[in-house]
Amino acid sequence: MLAFILRRLAQAIVVMGAVALIAFLLFQFVGDPVTNLLGQEATPEQRAQLRADLGLDRPAVVQFANFIGNAVRGEFGLSLRQGRKVSALFVERMPATLELALAAAVLALVLGIPMGVVAALRRGSWLAQFLMGFSLLGVSLPTFLIGILLILLFAVVLNWLPSFGRGEVVSLGGWTTGLLTLDGWRHLVLPSITLSIFQLALIMRLVRAEMLEVLRTDYIKFARARGLSERTVYFSHALKNTLVPVMTITGLQLGGLIAFAIITETVFQWPGMGLLFIQAVQFADIPVMAAYLCLISLIFVVINLVVDLLYFVVDPRLRIDRAVAAH
Numbered sequence: 610m611l612a613f614i615l616r617r618l619a620q621a622i623v624v625m626g627a628v629a630l631i632a633f634l635l636f637q638f639v640g641d642p643v644t645n646l647l648g649q650e651a652t653p654e655q656r657a658q659l660r661a662d663l664g665l666d667r668p669a670v671v672q673f674a675n676f677i678g679n680a681v682r683g684e685f686g687l688s689l690r691q692g693r694k695v696s697a698l699f700v701e702r703m704p705a706t707l708e709l710a711l712a713a714a715v716l717a718l719v720l721g722i723p724m725g726v727v728a729a730l731r732r733g734s735w736l737a738q739f740l741m742g743f744s745l746l747g748v749s750l751p752t753f754l755i756g757i758l759l760i761l762l763f764a765v766v767l768n769w770l771p772s773f774g775r776g777e778v779v780s781l782g783g784w785t786t787g788l789l790t791l792d793g794w795r796h797l798v799l800p801s802i803t804l805s806i807f808q809l810a811l812i813m814r815l816v817r818a819e820m821l822e823v824l825r826t827d828y829i830k831f832a833r834a835r836g837l838s839e840r841t842v843y844f845s846h847a848l849k850n851t852l853v854p855v856m857t858i859t860g861l862q863l864g865g866l867i868a869f870a871i872i873t874e875t876v877f878q879w880p881g882m883g884l885l886f887i888q889a890v891q892f893a894d895i896p897v898m899a900a901y902l903c904l905i906s907l908i909f910v911v912i913n914l915v916v917d918l919l920y921f922v923v924d925p926r927l928r929i930d931r932a933v934a935a936h
Contacts, residue, residue: 706881725816747810
């Protein structure tokens, strides 16, 4: 177990090192921060002074070492667009993104798993065919189109829900949330549904496929031969083993929800990190772009590490295989 954890940590460090190098190269080859900060009218002396202040006159190796040190402390300099510390901007925007991603993940899990079970147990029925058709649409339609259609129906035609913004939020120390206000919930409905559709369809199709595979195994046949009820066979034996690979995919998809909320946040003007990143790309705000790249990569690495560890704990076959290989 310890060797497994150490190996995963080493792999995570290598991945983050590669990401840090890519983020550092953004500073070197995408735009000139001196020009962005001072403008075209600055004198050569002003440019040279600012370049020295930013450490851009030092060798690339020294700059990269300084970049790594600052990144470990969560410092990526000042936003070229807003003139504020990037870390402060991310602290402001992160609650909105995490709130949206968690709401979408809960929707995808709460609806996706039961729908996958129903599609597997009642395959061939009209309900299963309808669910599979819905899942096909969910994985085929682009996110921005789903968002636009939901806005058209529920905000424009029916006028039931708001189409943009986060609504009224409550500040709890340094954290803001819209989950404590009715207006916040109303603003969360459409973006969370939009972001969850693809994940919901993916989880549903995965649960269905795994459930059908598990139902064909010998231990399920043995459970039926022992006289166990169909309910016990389905939910105590089959579903439990079905959820092991689903757990892995779901964990990785949580990172995907945070990373790829960019489109949803743009469509609904949701004030999260994704919208901040889009605005940074339009302005060539390199510090924000580099920080977003590093942060999202760190989230993926941490979630992947946690999922690997949970998978190792939940699935006894992995422990047995590794014990046999060790001997």
